[in-house]
Amino acid sequence: MSKETIKIPDIGSESAEVIEISVAVGDEVAAEDSLVVLESDKASMEVPCPKAGKITAILVKEGQSISEGDDLVEIELTGESDESAEPEPAAAESKTEDKPAAEEAQPESASDAESSGASQTVTVPDIGTDDEVDVIEVCVAEGDEISEGDSLVVLESDKASMEIPSPYSGKVESIALSVGEKAKKGDDLLVMQVAGSVTSEKPAAEEKPAPKPEPDSKADAPKSAEKPKSETPALAEKASKAPGGEVYAGPAVRKLAREFSIDIKAVTGSGPKGRVLKEDLQAYVKNLVENKSPAANGSAGAGIPAVPEVDFAQFGDVVTEPASKLHKLTAANMHRSWLNVPHVTQWDDADITELEAFRKGLKAEAEKKGVKMTPLPFLLKACAAALKANPKFNASLADNGETLVFKQYVHIGIAVDTPAGLVVPVVRDVDKKSLWELAEETAQLAAKAKDRKLKPQEMQGGCFTISSLGNIGGLGFTPIVNTPEVGILGVSKLTVKPVWNGSEFVPREMLPLSLSYDHRAINGADAGRFFSTLNEVLGDIRRLLL
Ligand code: CAO
Numbered sequence: 001m002s003k004e005t006i007k008i009p010d011i012g013s014e015s016a017e018v019i020e021i022s023v024a025v026g027d028e029v030a031a032e033d034s035l036v037v038l039e040s041d042k043a044s045m046e047v048p049c050p051k052a053g054k055i056t057a058i059l060v061k062e063g064q065s066i067s068e069g070d071d072l073v074e075i076e077l078t079g080e081s082d083e084s085a086e087p088e089p090a091a092a093e094s095k096t097e098d099k100p101a102a103e104e105a106q107p108e109s110a111s112d113a114e115s116s117g118a119s120q121t122v123t124v125p126d127i128g129t130d131d132e133v134d135v136i137e138v139c140v141a142e143g144d145e146i147s148e149g150d151s152l153v154v155l156e157s158d159k160a161s162m163e164i165p166s167p168y169s170g171k172v173e174s175i176a177l178s179v180g181e182k183a184k185k186g187d188d189l190l191v192m193q194v195a196g197s198v199t200s201e202k203p204a205a206e207e208k209p210a211p212k213p214e215p216d217s218k219a220d221a222p223k224s225a226e227k228p229k230s231e232t233p234a235l236a237e238k239a240s241k242a243p244g245g246e247v248y249a250g251p252a253v254r255k256l257a258r259e260f261s262i263d264i265k266a267v268t269g270s271g272p273k274g275r276v277l278k279e280d281l282q283a284y285v286k287n288l289v290e291n292k293s294p295a296a297n298g299s300a301g302a303g304i305p306a307v308p309e310v311d312f313a314q315f316g317d318v319v320t321e322p323a324s325k326l327h328k329l330t331a332a333n334m335h336r337s338w339l340n341v342p343h344v345t346q347w348d349d350a351d352i353t354e355l356e357a358f359r360k361g362l363k364a365e366a367e368k369k370g371v372k373m374t375p376l377p378f379l380l381k382a383c384a385a386a387l388k389a390n391p392k393f394n395a396s397l398a399d400n401g402e403t404l405v406f407k408q409y410v411h412i413g414i415a416v417d418t419p420a421g422l423v424v425p426v427v428r429d430v431d432k433k434s435l436w437e438l439a440e441e442t443a444q445l446a447a448k449a450k451d452r453k454l455k456p457q458e459m460q461g462g463c464f465t466i467s468s469l470g471n472i473g474g475l476g477f478t479p480i481v482n483t484p485e486v487g488i489l490g491v492s493k494l495t496v497k498p499v500w501n502g503s504e505f506v507p508r509e510m511l512p513l514s515l516s517y518d519h520r521a522i523n524g525a526d527a528g529r530f531f532s533t534l535n536e537v538l539g540d541i542r543r544l545l546l
Contacts, residue, residue, distance in 0.1 A: 005059070005074050015066065017064070018064045019037050021060070022035060029053060034047065036072065045250075046252070118193070121191050123188055124185050136155065138153050146169065153177060169195045249269070257276075340483060341480075341519075343480065344519045345478040345516040347513065348531045351509070351538075352375070356375075374442075375511070376468060379468070379491060380412055385543070386534040394407050397520060410430050413462035413466070418449050426461055466488075474492045477490050486518040487515065489534075495509075
């Protein structure tokens, strides 16, 4: 086995910076494995190893500026006899260097006549392979005025992506290739009206200014090519800067992104100069798969633009404190429901004049029992009646919406505001309990919630939720469905309103109700019927006896 020093091949520019070293001493590499990633002011490129072997020394450092011919790595060749080993790709004089050069796009034919304003067909130049490659970007449009060296298209093979620069300045007349098509050397690329004088009006595609690389034993092995003009660097393979210039990524990363249908522009690069690395794609996909809620992790989910972080301290004094666990949990639940459930909210006022008269009449009895009779137990009973009369509200969606689960029990959650955040204890079998029992139980659950003494099972199994802000205020609100439930009733502050009784306006105690529901499970007519039952019962609680 022999050792060989691999040198920096023709990189199409005077110098470039080593921004990533992809191997370590001791690594076994196969021919074409990436050794380093270089970046010039125009593009970034991976340098593949021309031969298989074991890395015995790395002769460059990250951040180092290198040029063609500089020592790159030392490798102990494996699996090759000495005679089959390729000559060392030593610098410029060696013709054993590594890369297909994406040269300037080629004007079509072969005369050196001077021309100005002439139409020229530009063809795909030698791209280092005779195989067809993918057109992944078209960087110009018909009518564009472009300068010599401007990128025309980006082509990508399995191993490399490269920008094809224009050989002329002028105006694009027509474009022969489009994204998704295949192209190979010699194919028509576009027709342009050339500005000024052209020294090679019709050179044949074959008569490239660049000398052909020396024959190489490996089809994909690097080949040397004449260095192009500095402003039109014929980058050796793997030029990876997007035409827009914003995204840096190697061809392997771009290919992987395409395979997963990831818009690489959406991925945040963690490499030097924001270069998108394979790990960044992995992290991006992981994030999507885990479907981390923006509320939970502060970042946006798929397709949802992130809210920018703001340094509020720049506008004045601020105090920060970490969100409580309960707050974060509630936020995540709310956000999940908001994103998953198509919400509709309907409003109505329930006339509870008689109910209030009855409730107030119970005050002395309630005090004797040591219970406070608020409107809540009445609301629970009325909701239980409405749920039984309208079973669609006492259901959940299952099997991804394929099945409706109708619950044969009536457990209702009550939203309780606590200093630590919102909790929803569940009152079980509301339909079977008396108003006194409900008054006692809701008071106990609310006290336990405020003392953070609720057990997990006391917050599970709800069929429907009541969120009462009545004691706090407000005309109405749009409560968010507590999934997998399909409905929630918001209760606002009771007010006395003038109501027309057919002959005059009379003062009535009206309770504003907001009913939100999952429109996948419930239609507006169902909600109307639910309100009818609810209001009938709240309007005349004797109906509970029927
Ligand atoms: N309109 C007017 N007054 C009302 C009322 C209403 N809709 N609902 C209750 N009240 C009155 C009660 O009659 C009682 O008055 P009295 O003491 O004079 O009899 C007083 O308000 C106290 O009510 P309460 O809040 O102590 O008891 P409750 O049974 O009505 O409610 C509970 C209990 C736990 C639901 C409530 O304390 C609570 O936490 N509400 C907040 C729920 C919430 O935050 N929802 C929002 C969720 S989304 O962010």
